[in-house]
Amino acid sequence: MTEQRPLTGRDAAGAGALLLSVNALCAGVGALIGDLVGALVPLLLVGFFIGFFLGIAVVANRFRNL
Numbered sequence: 001m002t003e004q005r006p007l008t009g010r011d012a013a014g015a016g017a018l019l020l021s022v023n024a025l026c027a028g029v030g031a032l033i034g035d036l037v038g039a040l041v042p043l044l045l046v047g048f049f050i051g052f053f054l055g056i057a058v059v060a061n062r063f064r065n066l
Contacts, residue, residue, distance in 0.1 A: 026051025
């Protein structure tokens, strides 16, 4: 088994950027769909919340070995 390296500020910044990117992408998709169907704000918020939890899952998967 390999030794784990200590968590650095670069890792934390990468995790934060990944979380923010996934969240913004999902919110944007929700806003786009909401604009098409005439419910911009509700679907933007739904996309935001989906993006938050999906972002946590992506970050946890990406940084699992740290």
